[in-house]
Structures are given as structure tokens and as C-alpha cells.
Amino acid sequence: MNIARMRRLGRRLVELAKATDTGTGRPVLTPGEEAVFVDVLRHPGSAVRDIQARTGFAQSHVSASVARMRERGILETGQDPEDGRRTQVKVADVAMHALFRRATTPVDEVLREALRDPADAGRAVALLTELESLLITDDSHGEG
Known part of the structure; x- marks a missing residue:
């Protein structure tokens, strides 16, 4: 080989x-969304700017990806308790449970x-x- x-x-x-994943009703991610998702999975509570720096995508792309995945219930966002101007991103609990089920199949x-x-x-x-x-x-x- x-x-x-x-x-x-x-x-x-x-x-x-x-x-x-096909035919299961699970949301299908674009390659860009998948990269953002994996980054959030590895770095929960990150700001969009941090995700942008690690992935190399434009901030507008990361923001749009986060917004789409939030609308679909894949990601959750919330204010940083230490700095209310920052928005933190994490994987939604329901998505974590689905990911665990898929990973253990x-x-x-x-x-x-x-x-x-x-x-x-x-x-x-x-x-x-x-x-x-x-x-x-x-x-x-x-x-x-």
C-alpha cells in the first residue's frame, strides 16, 4: 500500500x-459547517472570533454557519458570563446525544x-x- x-x-x-446518516432525518452538514461543528465540539464555549481563528474561515462564514446550525438545533449560543459582549457557542445537548448514539453504532x-x-x-x-x-x-x- x-x-x-x-x-x-x-x-x-x-x-x-x-x-x-442518510435517510435517518439527521441534519446533513456542509463541509464548512462540519468544520465549524468539530471546532465547537473540541472547544465548547468559544466565541465566533476564536472559531474563526482556529478554522481559518472568514468571520462572516463562521457567523452564518453558527446561525444556521443554531436554527436547526445543532448549536446553542449564549452570553459569556464574564463579558456580556461576547457570545459563546456550544453543541446543543440533543446534538451531543445524537452524536454519541451515532458514534457508538x-x-x-x-x-x-x-x-x-x-x-x-x-x-x-x-x-x-x-x-x-x-x-x-x-x-x-x-x-x-
């Missing part, structure tokens, strides 16, 4: 993970649908489990 194939594999795994069914052969799906689950144990450590926090 080379780097190009590894990237292709990574993209395919992301596609399969996202396939669990076994991959077996998705792989069975993608591979069609139950034996191949079982082998893929075993291989992914082994890769997880090798590449995802307590120190990596899921970042590799």
Missing part, C-alpha cells in the same frame, strides 16, 4: 461512516451492505478492529 491508496481507503471509510451493518458477502463483512470488521487497536491509542484521542 502507498500513501495514495491509504488516502483513498480513508475517504472510503469516511463515506461508509457517513452512510449511516456498530459498523457491522454498514459493512454488510457495502460488501454483500457476510464472510467478507466479518473479516473487514475484524481487520478494522485490529487497525483500531494499532493506530488509535489513549494518547491519540482518535486523531491517529
Whole structure:
């Protein structure tokens, strides 16, 4: 395997993970919204300016993304108790619960649908489990 194939594999795994969202009524995020969401998830209580600095997006883009996700119940905003002029952004509780449910969903069914052969799906689950144990450590926090 080379780097190009590894990237292709990574993209395919992301596609399969996202396939669990289709047809479920879950809100679909644009790539920009997803980047803002992940930043808020990692840095709850951040101001739009802080999110903008970390993501590199224009402040207007971050503000618009936050507003859209707030309207859809994905994010919540509130005043900073220490500085009432600042607005803090956090992931809504309902979105956190949905994220937890999604994150803890076994991959077996998705792989069975993608591979069609139950034996191949079982082998893929075993291989992914082994890769997880090798590449995802307590120190990596899921970042590799």
C-alpha cells in the first residue's frame, strides 16, 4: 500500500461512516459547517472570533454557519458570563446525544451492505478492529 491508496481507503471509510446518516432525518452538514461543528465540539464555549481563528474561515462564514446550525438545533449560543459582549457557542445537548448514539453504532451493518458477502463483512470488521487497536491509542484521542 502507498500513501495514495491509504488516502483513498480513508475517504472510503469516511463515506461508509457517513452512510449511516442518510435517510435517518439527521441534519446533513456542509463541509464548512462540519468544520465549524468539530471546532465547537473540541472547544465548547468559544466565541465566533476564536472559531474563526482556529478554522481559518472568514468571520462572516463562521457567523452564518453558527446561525444556521443554531436554527436547526445543532448549536446553542449564549452570553459569556464574564463579558456580556461576547457570545459563546456550544453543541446543543440533543446534538451531543445524537452524536454519541451515532458514534457508538456498530459498523457491522454498514459493512454488510457495502460488501454483500457476510464472510467478507466479518473479516473487514475484524481487520478494522485490529487497525483500531494499532493506530488509535489513549494518547491519540482518535486523531491517529
